[in-house]
Amino acid sequence: MNQENRYDLLVVGGGINGAGIARDAAGRGLSVLLCEQDDLASHTSSASTKLIHGGLRYLEYKEFGLVRKALQERETLLRAAPHIMWPLRFVMPHMPNLRPAWLIRMGLFLYDHLAKRELLPGSRGIDMRRHAAGAPLIDSIRRGFVYSDGWVDDARLVVLNALDAKERGATILTRTKLVSAQRNNGEWQALLRRADGSTFDVRARAVANAAGPWVGEVLHGALGREARHSVRLVKGSHIVTKRLFEHDHAYIFQNPDKRIIFAIPYEHDFTLIGTTDVEYRSDPAKVSIDGDETRYLCESINRYFKRHISPADVQWTYSGVRPLLEEEGAANASAVTRDYKLELDNTAGAPLLSVFGGKITTFRKLAEEAAGLLCGALGHEANTWTAHEALPGGDIANARFEPFAQAFAKRHAWLPVALTRRYARAYGTRAERVIGPAQALADLGTEVAPGIYEAELRYLRDAEWATRAEDVLWRRSKLGLHVEPGTIAEVGAAIDRWFATACVSEAASH
Template identity: 85%
Template sequence: MTRQNRYDLLVVGGGINGAGIARDAAGRGLSVLLCEQDDLASHTSSASTKLIHGGLRYLEYREFGLVRKALLERETLLRAAPHIMRPLRFVMPHMPNLRPAWLIRIGLFLYDHLAKRELLPGSRAIDMRRHPAGAPLADSIRHGFVYSDGWVDDARLVVLNALDAKERGATILTHTKLVSAQRANGEWHAQLQRADGSTVTVCARAIANAAGPWVGSVLHGALGADANHSVRLVKGSHIVTKRLFEHDHAYIFQNPDKRIIFAIPYEHDYTLIGTTDVAYRADPAHVAIDSDETRYLCDSINRYFKHKITPADVCWTYSGVRPLLEEEGADNPSAVTRDYRLEMDNTDAAPLLSVFGGKITTFRKLAEEASDLLCRALGSSAGAWTAGKPLPGGDIANANFESFANALAARHQWLPASLARRYAHAYGTRAERMIGDAQSLDGLGAEIVPGIHERELRYLRDAEWATCAEDVLWRRSKLGLHVTPGSLDAVTAGLDRWFATAPAAPATPAAPVEH
């Protein structure tokens, strides 16, 4: 086995937990290889409700520890990546038949005070007849509350963690599946398979199994191991409609079944509505919304809004399978904890760490705790470091995105305002790297499809692992939502054609060689 094929840590899974662990471990000096069977964030981690939040409703289940942990992370993350995250105010209309006002006030008081806030304002009661958020709602709704949480571009969060891991020395292999791994002589010998069927063998002193919905199948299949914990698969589906309201607040709606539904301003012209909680037993790779879920989400919105929606108003849907930590006695999927467990197996001096459960808000803390365990097992004394470090593009002065975006537009006045704004949001300070020496739109290269120039595609391919139209339109961005349905096939074909014919990026020197 060559030195090129030896690593301290093999991370299995390119979702938010895997990418976060790879970043943290690489920053502590471990040699890291991450393998992902598909694209980064191609499953659960790009199918969230896009929120950085403490989880107000978890207070009802007395999960105070989880809520506090998540609340502590909100502002840490907002400072780390202000280009892909932003504070967001949420409006909760009061429905006396569902929860009494005093209970809501107690919950919001706890939410405000379980963790220190510096960026986010606290909660307050509002008169819906006078607040802008009351205008779209039924006239019978007269009172409500407003509180703070955060919004995040979830798929880009994963990519930025992987990018930081790479720049700290990690090797990131997408479209590469762990086939099997065996312990031998105090280390793991792992067989990886690329999309073209070719295989490579690598050795690693430890493995982190962060395969999300596949954590159990990787454990029992590829690794031949058992665990004390397991996950319950729960499908969460979302719908997107044309914009249902003009203001910049989001809504949190209470349902008679005690679930809550969010309605969130999305991609300028749309409203994101979700999520459902449905037990799921099929292949997580092929999850999709069903008609009952669509109707449920429409009905939930229609209880509150004057303007009613139907399934015909849905522009786009997406679904993900959440791997929730299995607990005894939690029959209702909504009651299953969103906390996580890290299970370490140190058999034969070749550690195996498996991640069960978790939520996007707590990924950094999860990665920190995982790296603590792994470093201890591998004899490294390197300590935690990610709490105060920005993600790539996030080194924006005072985390003031508006000032940054205005300055970027002023430096590149030849950029259309909407394009400059999109670059600022997507890439933060890395936008200058992508723009490079261009002094005009022509300098960005050919416009392969409307709004996407060749220079951006080269950046996404060479720096962010994009390999096809779907990666660009639905994960590195949500530009697919803005393409008219009649032209989406043509746009997709044009991008795929570019990826198939454009000169390939240089090979990554640290990638394992074939055996």
């Protein structure tokens, strides 16, 4: 086996935890290989409610430690990537029959003060008859509360972590599955399989199992190990409708079953509604919303909005399987903790770290703890570093996106306004790399699909591991939502043809 196939750390899983661990470990000087059986963020990590939040409702379950940890992370993340994360104000209408006002005020007071805030304003009570957020709601709602959390483009967050890991020396292999791994002479010998069915061997001093819903399957199957912890698979589904309100606040609605539902401004023209909590026992790769979930989400919205929606109004849906940390006493899915456990098995001097549970808001802290455990087990001394480092494209002065976006638009006045804004939001300071030397729209190449030029596809292929239309339309962006109804297959086929022909023609030219 040649030296190129030896690494300090093999990370299994290209979701947010795997990408975060790869980034942190590479930044500490470890040689890292990450393998993901599908595309980056193909599953749970692109199916979140897309919030950077402390988890207000977890206070009811006395999860004060988790909430504090998540609240501390909000502003750290907002500073690290202000192009894909930004503050969002949430409105909670008061329904006296569900939770008393004093209890909500007390919860919001704790939420405001469990961690230091600099970027986010605190909570307050509002008169729904005077606040813009009251207009779409039924007239009987006269009182409410407003508080702060953050929004995140979850799939892009995963990609940026993987990109940073790569730029710090890591190797990122998408559509590459771990088949098996065994300890041998103080290291792991692993067999990986590519999408074309070919296999190859690698060796690693340590393995990090961050396979999300598949963490147990990887442990018991590919690694042949047992574990002290396990995960409980819970399906969370979301629906997307045409925009239900004009203002820029989000809503958090209380349901009679004690669950909460969010209604969030989404992709300018839409409203994102979710999520459900349903026990799941099938293949996580085949998860999808069912009719009961769709009706539940519509009914939850209809309790509050004057304008009612039905399943016929749903433009798009997505579902993900959350690998929640299994614990005793959690009778229903909503009560299962969103915290995580890191299990380190250092048998025979070849460490194996497995990740159980977690949530997107705490991924950086999880990765920092995981990398620390692995470095300790490998005898590698290195300091923590991710708390104050921007993600690719996030090195925006004072983390202020709007001045950056305005300056970017001024430099590239030849770009259509909507495209300028999208490039700035998606890529931050890396948007200059997407555009390259172009001085006019024609310089970006053929418009392969509406608003998608060759220059961007080339960047996504070369820098962000995109290989097909689905990667571009639903993970690197949400442009699939904006495609004219009935033409998504045609648009996807055009992008797939570009990937196929561009790769062939460029290979031939070399």
